Amino acid sequence: MQRVVTAELDLELGSSVDLIFSITAAQSVPLASEVLTFRQGDREYTPTEIVDQSGSRLHRLTGEAGRLEVRYEATVDGTATSTRTSDLEAITYLRPSRYAQSDEVFAQARRQFRGLSGHDLVAAVTEFVSTSVTYTPGLSLGTDSAVTTLMTGQGVCRDYAHVVIALLRAMDVPARYAACFAPGLQPMDFHAVAEAYLDGAWYVIDATRLADRRSLVRIATGRDAADCAFLSYHGGHVGLSHLRVDAWSIPDAASADGLEAEASASSTDDHVALVQIF
Template sequence: MQRVVTAELDLELGASVDLIFQITAAQGVPLAGEQLTFTQGDRTYTPTEIVDQSGSRLHRLLGEAGRLEVRYEATVEGHAAASRTSDLEAITYLRPSRYCQSDEVFQQARRQFKGLSGHELIAAVTDFVSTSTTYTPGLSQGTDSAVTTLMTGQGVCRDYAHVVIALLRAMDMPARYAACFAPGLRPMDFHAVAEAYLDGAWYVIDATRLAHRRSLVRIATGRDAADCAFLSYHGGYVGLERMRVDAWVVPDAADLDGLAPVGDSAGEDARVEASDPSLDDFTSLVQLA
């Protein structure tokens, strides 16, 4: 499966400011091509790339006052091989974190999911968060946590992921946060999902059920949204004037098998099928690769 992902950000910088971006496909994602540019008038910035322990790629630069245009495009070819998880990493993802206070939801999790483990636990937590939370763009605050979302019953993808992670950690299952490109997502944006660690592998959980998990492209991985922000900055004012994110599937020959061609409709049908969340069996275990 080939996927194309793009991101466009127009920023207004009020002064010299330290900018850190996480908007590119993660290390290990198989890329057929990639282009990342930072331009300000006639000036082009060359960022410093930093790769963290999870393979997230951070791009850092010192921007000057004025309008900064950020453009990213990549073609993803196939899927990445699953990376090995160390004991230390698994332990890290058992601990409470800023937005995933597993210690504060411990009693609720133990009462509600008593006796469940493994795949049954993942399925039960996913179903609970999916059915008890209402997707409400524009109402969630950037400081909302899993506890906030459990109280209000509303949020966006990051909030769904935080609740899933907190509840799984409270049940002694390592869980982490992943920022992704998501073909077929509506409304289109950067997407957030959770991952649960079971029998030596990480499995993706999208309690929003707004994206097809097999089409996702990993951007960043961390304890929660604090580790995976698409932009963080220090030392000055930054205004986000415009942002546009897109991702789509380019069907290959195997995707087209069995589809009756009518002009370009066969390709369009395959593209929709590969990224249609209604065609994802959310009870199955799927790896984000």
């Protein structure tokens, strides 16, 4: 199955500023084509690409005052290769982090999910977060954490992911955050999910249940949203005047039957089965 992903960002830079973007498909994603441009008037910037330990690709440049237009488009063809998780990495994803304070939810997790492990634990945590948090665009803040979301009962995809991660870590399951493109997502945007480490593999959890996990395209991976921001900057003022993200799947068969089969397949993610981001 091919997937096409795009992102458009228009930034207003108040002065010279160090910009770091995380908007492209991760290093492991098989790409048939890819175009990434940074334009400011007649000038086109060439960024420095930095790949982190998880395979996230960061693009860094120094922008000057004015309007910067960022455009990205890629076609994904095939499935991503899985990489071995080291013992150190697994330990890292057991520890509390800024937005996923597993130490602060430890007592609740141990009380609520006592006796559960493996797939049963993942399914129970997914169901709990899905039914106890209401998807509310525009109401949560970028500084909200898993603890905040559990108290307010509202949030967006990043908040759902943080709660899942915090609860799983409190139950001694390594868990991490993944930023993705999500074909079929409504409302369309960059998407965030959690991943749980079971029996030597990472399995994706989308407690929002808004996207088909099998079609996700990985952008970045980290402890929580602090490691996976689509834009970070230092040394100046940056305003975001336009953001548009899109992603869609191309059926394997370019026939009406193929389209029907694709639509049927995309509607069968029960969000219970163990699924990996390919």
